[in-house]
Amino acid sequence: MTHQTAFFWIKVAVSGLLIAGISSLAKTYPKWAALLTALPLVTFLSLIWIYFETRDLALLETYTKDVLIWVLPSLLFFVAAIYLFRFRVPFVISMALSTLALFIGVIIFEKLKWLK
Numbered sequence: 001m002t003h004q005t006a007f008f009w010i011k012v013a014v015s016g017l018l019i020a021g022i023s024s025l026a027k028t029y030p031k032w033a034a035l036l037t038a039l040p041l042v043t044f045l046s047l048i049w050i051y052f053e054t055r056d057l058a059l060l061e062t063y064t065k066d067v068l069i070w071v072l073p074s075l076l077f078f079v080a081a082i083y084l085f086r087f088r089v090p091f092v093i094s095m096a097l098s099t100l101a102l103f104i105g106v107i108i109f110e111k112l113k114w115l116k
Contacts, residue, residue: 011049018045043067073105 018041026033047060080101084094 007052011045015042015045040067069109073109074102076105077102 022033022036025036043064047064050056050060050063077098081094081098084097089097
């Protein structure tokens with residue numbers, strides 16, 4: 001097994017364990033699981049993985065700025081999901097409509113050239 005392959009599997013294991021741990025925690029302590037999810041854990045892990053693979057701080061700067069910009073349209077997903085769940089819309093439909101809200105937000109951001 002090469003160093004690159006081993007590092008890939010380490011990334012998969014750590015990232016997967018984090019997601020599995022948070023989803024398990026949510027069953028008993030939804031507030032604490034939500035807090036962990038709201039933290040930029042995926043971004044944090046991604047920054048670590050990118051840094052160890054490239055040591056490129058300019059790439060990390062660009063990546064972090066782009067993540068910050070994408071947070072804004074992603075909020076539409078959460079707002080839509082909250083209201084759809086509140087009105088007891090079935091899960092699959094809620095997820096589809098929330099994802100559609102996200103997609104619309106992305107299109108709007110692209111049209112406004114906020115991502116350039």
